[in-house]
Amino acid sequence: MADDYPKVDRVMGGPAGWISIAFPAVLFLYFLGLLPQIVTGPQVHGIDWVPSLGIRLSVLLDGLSMTFALLITGIGTAVTLYSARYLGQHPDYPRFVCYLLMFMVGMLGLVLADNMISLFVFWEVTTIASYLLIGFNADSAKSRRSALQALLLTGTGGLVMLGGMIILGNVAGTFELSQILEMGDMVRAHPWYMGILLLFLAGAFTKSAQVPFHFWLPNAMAAPTPVSAYLHSATMVKAGVYLMARMNPALGSTEAWFWILTIFGGITAVLASVMALRQTDIKQTLAYTTLMALGSLTMFIGAGTHYAIVAAMTFLVVHSLYKAALFLMIGIVDHATGTRDATMLRGLRKAMPLTGLAAALAAVSMAGIPPMVGFVGKEFMYKAGLGLDGFGAIWVTAMIFAASAMMFVTGGIVALKPFAGDLAETPTPAHEGPWPMLAGPLVLGGLSLFFGLVPGVLGHYLVGPATHAVEGEVHEVHLYLWGGVNTALILSLLTFLAGWLLYRSHESIRARLIAFEARSPIDFDAGWDRLLDGFKAVAGWQTRLIQTGSLQRYMAVTFASFVVLVGGTYLVKGAFGAGLGLTTASVHPVQWTVLALIAVGSILVVWTHSRMTAVAAMGVVGIGVSLIFIMFSAPDVAITQLLVEVLVVVLVSLAMLRLPYLPRRSKASFRPGHALIAGGVGVVTTFLTISVLGSPFDRRLTTFFEAASYPEAHGRNIVNVILVDFRALDTFGEITVVAMAALAALALLRGTAPRKEEN
């Protein structure tokens, strides 16, 4: 993390910093106080949020959500304390704190929500907060790209998951998780089970960065180090794991669940372990080990046996403790030496003894060496793997063996190598970090040791209740450090041996991996860019197809849609019967003449290529219309129509003086397609008018106006009374429209007066 920003003088981040530290600390103590109640059984509280949609703001507090809540607030306290010192003098620190607290609230809401829809809302809150935090260094293009990638990928996954939630909610008849989780057998037997499962897993796999969606997580390391420690190792990326664990009683224990989760989880774990070895930046190394942890957790939740769930829940806590500590440690090293390059860091133990201690505690736990809690976790993972049947046992055990050996190696690379040996030259001389930054890693490392020595506490208060929640039934959980000499222990020893051998030669392995990667055609990150470019290309193609820029085309589409939609509705609804009573009997010859005048006039407007003929023909149509108004008892309308018609002819004629002639008519100027559309609109309009006129008429409104016109408004001309009294506001609006049109026309015509002759 570069220090090249103008520093603002703040003590521990100023008020923003103090609030950000107090908030998670108080919540942590609050949840800790609730812990003894949760050990005995889950609790559900809630209030209605959107009752009409069955959305409740309800809280489900059981062992699983409690474990997460304690991790979120506990590690949150360490991280905010650390950030106050690490970023406290950054000009944008208050903004950073806002994002971080927003994330914290979102994450807590996510793990505590009992309603699936509110779970989804909080899920997306964490996505957005993560986007803002990854892109915190907004002037770096790389940060922005990584932030957008994480947002698009996890956001899309979240939306897909929402689809699964809605289907599940409809299948179960409720959105309350506490009720759905008790309907597991019904959900699993439902024909839509497979769809629900895949939609849910799309959300979980993107959020928890499982192959093939894994590439966003290493890129997310563009975020400031405390963010990487908090969001992208300890909490947010575990939201997917949380979701799978949470849904296990409803969706788990099927063949599909077992194989999808164990295969994808296993591949993620091993691929990530290998990729971790390839990195030189130790922050990137840690990012890949996080992927490995997420893969293992997915695999064990998929395996679903009692031991597997215990292993998953134990490893969940174990991993959060050591990984957050290691990330924070790396931030201190980076801060103190100016580099994160594993090949440059050597012999820091004298200059940074406390950092070294924290690193050692965490790394030993990661490597799974006794007496750390990491060893307990690994033992249970082996036990769980060996307890499976058939191919599953071989697959899971092999994957865990490979991943654990790699963890051993990475533990050495990130925590042993930088501190052992002789002090090497670094960009800035190494020095010990300040206490607020050391406190977190030391406490977390200390907890790794504490839980390793007394695993019973961890088992009783956290892992036990969490396992109950995931399994949906109560089993006694007993964690222990020493289980006697058994297959798991022998596998552990073999792991250490393999790890040690790999560590000895990790530099040449890294060189080979880098060379291999350069030749490998598979690159997910570049594939992502191609995908986005593809989207842009499709969007461009589609825009060029639809938005041609031709007014004619738009009009044609609009009119054609009218014909298809209105005409289609007409056909489908069978509305022809309405106008059958109408006849042409008793039509007066004058009426015939007027109608013929209108029809011929409008056809003439189309036919002629002379502007003046067209204007005259328009006048004929207008006068014909006003004659109809006169014939059918509307003298006011007829007068207005006549006046306006005269004005139109005058205005258009005036404009003609300076507008071009119409193009000469030719064979090419007839447009059959347009004629078809125009004919269609005409026919549909005629049929609509006929069916309107043939339908029964409701005269209530008119009766009201007739009765009220004189007594209430003292007017004898009912039309006028309606205009200036009952609908006066409409008339006012009409006047406004005309005034606006006049003003706009004035603005348009300004400066277009004919130029005077120069001489």
Added chain:
Amino acid sequence: MELLLAITIGIVVATSVYLMLDRNALRFLFGLVLLSNAVNLIIFAGGRLTVGAPPLIPDGAYAPVGVVANALPQALVLTAIVIGFGLLAFTLALVYRTFMTLGTVNSDEMRIAEPRDKRELDTGRLGMGKADPEHPATGQEAGI
């Protein structure tokens, strides 16, 4: 009468739509005028046709005597006529100004906002005031 009126309205609508689909903005304008006439007729006819009984209240009476024409659609059509006129006047000014500025009334040639390709942007197809107000009928005359 209603049947014939409906057919006449259909003819006016069809001709106006055909005119509005023309590239030439003047013909579009003609279509607009015809269309508002047709729509006014539809609204008017929708209130049913009554011969020889305007909606008036005779002196000394408190309500119309006997069945009179429907007053409501008449009021609506009055409003519509005036607003239609406002629209027409504005559109006419727009067409006029467009011709003065761009030198064309062909909607396909008005491409300042969406040039056909980037070259148009670069090679000054955007040159304003290309019109020659002294000879407005450039190259498309067909006689009166």
